[in-house]
Amino acid sequence: MAVREKFEIELLELKNKLIKLGLQTSAALTASFGALEQQDFDLALEIIEEDVKINLLEEEINDFAILLIAKQQPVASDLRRIISAIKIAADLERMADFAVNIAKSTIRIGKEPFIKPLIHLKQMHGLTIEMIDLSIQAFDKEDIVLAKEVSEMDDEVDSLYGEAIKSLLERANENMAQVTQLTFIARYLERTADHATNIAENIFYMVKGRHYDLNE
DSSP: OHHHHHHHHHHHHHHHHHHHHHHHHHHHHHHHHHHHTTOOOOHHHHHHHHHHHHHHHHHHHHHHHHHHHHHHOOOHHHHHHHHHHHHHHHHHHHHHHHHHHHHHHHHHHSSSSOOSOOHHHHHHHHHHHHHHHHHHHHHHHHHHHHHHHHHHHHHHHHHHHHHHHHHHHHTTTTTTHHHHHHHHHHHHHHHHHHHHHHHHHHHHHHHHSSSOOOOO
16 A cells, blocks of 8 residues: 555544544534423433543544654655644543533532523524534534534624523522533633634635634
8 A cells, every 4th residue: 555545544543533523522512401391310421521522532632643744754745734633632621521521510400490591592503513614524524614514603703692691690699609610611612613613714724725713
C-alpha cells in the first residue's frame, strides 16, 4: 500500500472517531434534557457515569492526531484537517460536560414541580442539538455552507437565553433555589451553542485555510 493511500485511510479513521464523538455528545445532551423534563434521577446519574467514555474518546482522538502529525509530516491541507479535528474534539467534550452539568442540576432540583413550563429551555435545547448535528455533517462533508448555518442559529439561541433568564428571574421569589439551577441550565445550553459555532469556525479554517469569527 502506498504511503499516501495509507495516510488517507488514517485520516478517514480520525474523521470517523470525531463523528462518533459528536454523536455521543449529541446523545448525552438529548438524554440530559430528557432527564430534566422527566425529573429522572436514574437517567441523570447514568449520564454522569457515562461521561468518562466521552472523555476517553477525546483523548484517543488527540493521541491519534498527534501520532499522524509525528509520523506522516502532513502537507498544509492535511495538517489543517488534523488540527481542526483536535480543536473540534475539545469543543465536543466540553459540550458533553454541559450535559453532565444539566444532569447534576436535575438532581439538585429534585422532584418538586417546576415553577413554570420549560418552554424557552426546550427551544434552546432543540436548537443546540440541531447545531451539533449540523456541525458534524458540515465537518464530514467539509461544507462551509452548512457551517455558516450553524453560526447563524447561535443568534437565535442567544435571544432565547435572554428571554429565559428574564422569565426565570421574574419568578425568583417563588423558589430561588430552583430558579438558580434553571438559569444555570440555560447558561449551559447557551455555551453549548457557542461551542457549536467554534466547530463551524474550525470547519472554515479547515476548508479555507483562514480563521473567521462567525460570532460577530
